Amino acid sequence: xxxxxxxVLSASVEIERQETRPIGPGLVVFLGVLKGDTPSLAKxxxxxxxGLRVFSDQDDKLNLSLSDTGAEVLAISNFTLGxxxxxxxxxxxxxxAPPEEARALYQLFVQELQALGVRVTTGEFGAYMRVTAxxxxxxxxxxDTEKLGKRPMNT
Numbered sequence: 001x002x003x004x005x006x007x008v009l010s011a012s013v014e015i016e017r018q019e020t021r022p023i024g025p026g027l028v029v030f031l032g033v034l035k036g037d038t039p040s041l042a043k044x045x046x047x048x049x050x051g052l053r054v055f056s057d058q059d060d061k062l063n064l065s066l067s068d069t070g071a072e073v074l075a076i077s078n079f080t081l082g083x084x085x086x087x088x089x090x091x092x093x094x095x096x097a098p099p100e101e102a103r104a105l106y107q108l109f110v111q112e113l114q115a116l117g118v119r120v121t122t123g124e125f126g127a128y129m130r131v132t133a134x135x136x137x138x139x140x141x142x143x144d145t146e147k148l149g150k151r152p153m154n155t
Contacts, residue, residue, distance in 0.1 A: 007139035026072035032081025033102035046112035076123040
Protein backbone atom coordinates (compact mmCIF):
# COMPACT_ATOMS: atom_id res chain seq x y z
CA UNK A 1 0.00 0.00 0.00
CA UNK A 2 1.08 3.51 -0.66
CA UNK A 3 -0.29 6.57 1.07
CA UNK A 4 0.33 10.25 0.52
CA UNK A 5 -0.60 12.30 3.58
CA UNK A 6 -1.15 16.04 3.57
CA UNK A 7 -1.72 17.94 6.79
CA VAL A 8 -4.58 20.37 6.21
CA LEU A 9 -6.48 23.14 7.92
CA SER A 10 -9.52 22.00 5.94
CA ALA A 11 -10.31 19.85 2.93
CA SER A 12 -13.21 18.52 0.95
CA VAL A 13 -13.99 16.06 -1.78
CA GLU A 14 -16.59 16.67 -4.45
CA ILE A 15 -17.95 13.42 -5.88
CA GLU A 16 -19.19 13.22 -9.47
CA ARG A 17 -19.64 17.02 -9.41
CA GLN A 18 -22.58 16.62 -7.03
CA GLU A 19 -21.93 15.78 -3.39
CA THR A 20 -19.29 17.53 -1.28
CA ARG A 21 -17.84 16.01 1.89
CA PRO A 22 -15.70 18.34 4.04
CA ILE A 23 -13.35 17.95 7.00
CA GLY A 24 -11.74 20.43 9.36
CA PRO A 25 -8.13 20.26 10.55
CA GLY A 26 -6.50 16.91 9.92
CA LEU A 27 -5.00 14.79 7.17
CA VAL A 28 -5.95 14.08 3.60
CA VAL A 29 -4.84 10.51 2.92
CA PHE A 30 -4.59 9.37 -0.69
CA LEU A 31 -4.44 5.56 -0.55
CA GLY A 32 -3.19 3.29 -3.31
CA VAL A 33 -3.69 -0.46 -2.97
CA LEU A 34 -1.12 -2.57 -4.79
CA LYS A 35 -1.09 -6.17 -5.97
CA GLY A 36 -0.12 -8.41 -3.08
CA ASP A 37 -1.40 -6.07 -0.35
CA THR A 38 -3.17 -7.78 2.53
CA PRO A 39 -5.63 -6.95 5.33
CA SER A 40 -2.73 -6.93 7.81
CA LEU A 41 -1.09 -4.15 5.77
CA ALA A 42 -4.29 -2.09 5.90
CA LYS A 43 -4.24 -2.40 9.69
CA UNK A 44 -0.52 -1.64 9.91
CA UNK A 45 -0.89 1.49 7.78
CA UNK A 46 -3.91 2.71 9.76
CA UNK A 47 -1.99 2.27 13.01
CA UNK A 48 1.08 4.03 11.61
CA UNK A 49 -0.92 7.01 10.35
CA UNK A 50 -2.92 7.32 13.58
CA GLY A 51 0.27 7.48 15.63
CA LEU A 52 2.42 9.70 13.40
CA ARG A 53 3.39 12.90 15.17
CA VAL A 54 2.63 15.40 12.41
CA PHE A 55 0.70 18.06 14.33
CA SER A 56 2.33 20.93 16.20
CA ASP A 57 2.38 21.22 19.97
CA GLN A 58 2.42 24.48 21.95
CA ASP A 59 6.12 24.91 21.08
CA ASP A 60 5.41 24.49 17.35
CA LYS A 61 7.17 21.10 17.29
CA LEU A 62 5.72 18.12 15.44
CA ASN A 63 4.87 16.15 18.58
CA LEU A 64 1.15 15.41 18.32
CA SER A 65 -0.70 12.66 16.44
CA LEU A 66 -4.25 12.17 15.20
CA SER A 67 -4.92 10.36 18.46
CA ASP A 68 -3.61 13.32 20.49
CA THR A 69 -5.48 16.03 18.61
CA GLY A 70 -8.76 14.49 17.52
CA ALA A 71 -8.02 15.72 13.99
CA GLU A 72 -9.97 14.24 11.08
CA VAL A 73 -8.99 12.21 8.03
CA LEU A 74 -10.28 12.57 4.50
CA ALA A 75 -9.48 9.18 2.92
CA ILE A 76 -9.37 9.12 -0.87
CA SER A 77 -8.79 5.95 -2.90
CA ASN A 78 -6.20 6.62 -5.57
CA PHE A 79 -5.19 3.82 -7.92
CA THR A 80 -2.66 6.11 -9.64
CA LEU A 81 -0.38 5.60 -6.63
CA GLY A 82 0.13 2.12 -8.05
CA UNK A 83 1.97 3.37 -11.11
CA UNK A 84 5.38 2.56 -12.46
CA UNK A 85 6.92 5.46 -14.37
CA UNK A 86 10.36 3.98 -14.95
CA UNK A 87 9.84 3.19 -18.65
CA UNK A 88 8.66 5.52 -21.35
CA UNK A 89 6.37 8.47 -20.76
CA UNK A 90 3.07 6.73 -20.10
CA UNK A 91 2.59 5.42 -16.55
CA UNK A 92 1.98 1.70 -16.17
CA UNK A 93 -0.76 0.73 -13.73
CA UNK A 94 0.28 -2.92 -13.55
CA UNK A 95 1.20 -2.62 -9.86
CA UNK A 96 -2.29 -1.47 -8.82
CA ALA A 97 -4.55 -4.11 -7.29
CA PRO A 98 -7.68 -5.15 -9.21
CA PRO A 99 -10.67 -2.91 -8.38
CA GLU A 100 -12.64 -5.31 -6.17
CA GLU A 101 -9.56 -6.27 -4.16
CA ALA A 102 -8.53 -2.63 -3.85
CA ARG A 103 -12.04 -1.58 -2.78
CA ALA A 104 -12.12 -4.17 0.00
CA LEU A 105 -8.72 -3.14 1.36
CA TYR A 106 -9.55 0.58 1.10
CA GLN A 107 -12.75 -0.02 3.06
CA LEU A 108 -10.85 -2.09 5.63
CA PHE A 109 -8.25 0.69 5.98
CA VAL A 110 -11.05 3.19 6.71
CA GLN A 111 -12.63 0.80 9.23
CA GLU A 112 -9.27 0.33 10.96
CA LEU A 113 -8.83 4.12 11.29
CA GLN A 114 -12.33 4.39 12.74
CA ALA A 115 -11.65 1.53 15.17
CA LEU A 116 -8.65 3.53 16.39
CA GLY A 117 -10.95 6.45 17.18
CA VAL A 118 -10.26 8.59 14.12
CA ARG A 119 -13.14 10.50 12.54
CA VAL A 120 -12.97 9.59 8.84
CA THR A 121 -14.70 11.10 5.85
CA THR A 122 -14.29 9.26 2.57
CA GLY A 123 -14.41 9.83 -1.11
CA GLU A 124 -16.21 7.35 -3.35
CA PHE A 125 -14.18 4.41 -4.61
CA GLY A 126 -13.87 4.51 -8.40
CA ALA A 127 -15.74 7.80 -8.77
CA TYR A 128 -14.56 11.01 -10.38
CA MET A 129 -13.53 13.25 -7.48
CA ARG A 130 -12.22 16.76 -7.00
CA VAL A 131 -10.22 17.20 -3.84
CA THR A 132 -9.67 20.65 -2.39
CA ALA A 133 -7.21 21.10 0.45
CA UNK A 134 -5.87 24.01 2.44
CA UNK A 135 -2.43 22.60 3.21
CA UNK A 136 -0.95 23.34 6.62
CA UNK A 137 2.81 23.75 6.71
CA UNK A 138 2.88 22.28 4.15
CA UNK A 139 3.46 18.89 5.74
CA UNK A 140 3.32 16.11 3.14
CA UNK A 141 4.46 12.54 3.80
CA UNK A 142 4.68 9.41 1.67
CA UNK A 143 4.24 6.02 3.32
CA ASP A 144 4.83 2.75 1.53
CA THR A 145 4.37 -0.57 3.29
CA GLU A 146 7.24 -1.85 1.13
CA LYS A 147 9.51 0.67 2.88
CA LEU A 148 8.16 -0.49 6.24
CA GLY A 149 9.54 -3.90 5.34
CA LYS A 150 6.12 -5.53 5.20
CA ARG A 151 5.51 -6.15 1.50
CA PRO A 152 7.78 -7.79 -1.05
CA MET A 153 8.88 -5.44 -3.78
CA ASN A 154 6.74 -5.64 -6.93
CA THR A 155 8.79 -5.77 -10.09
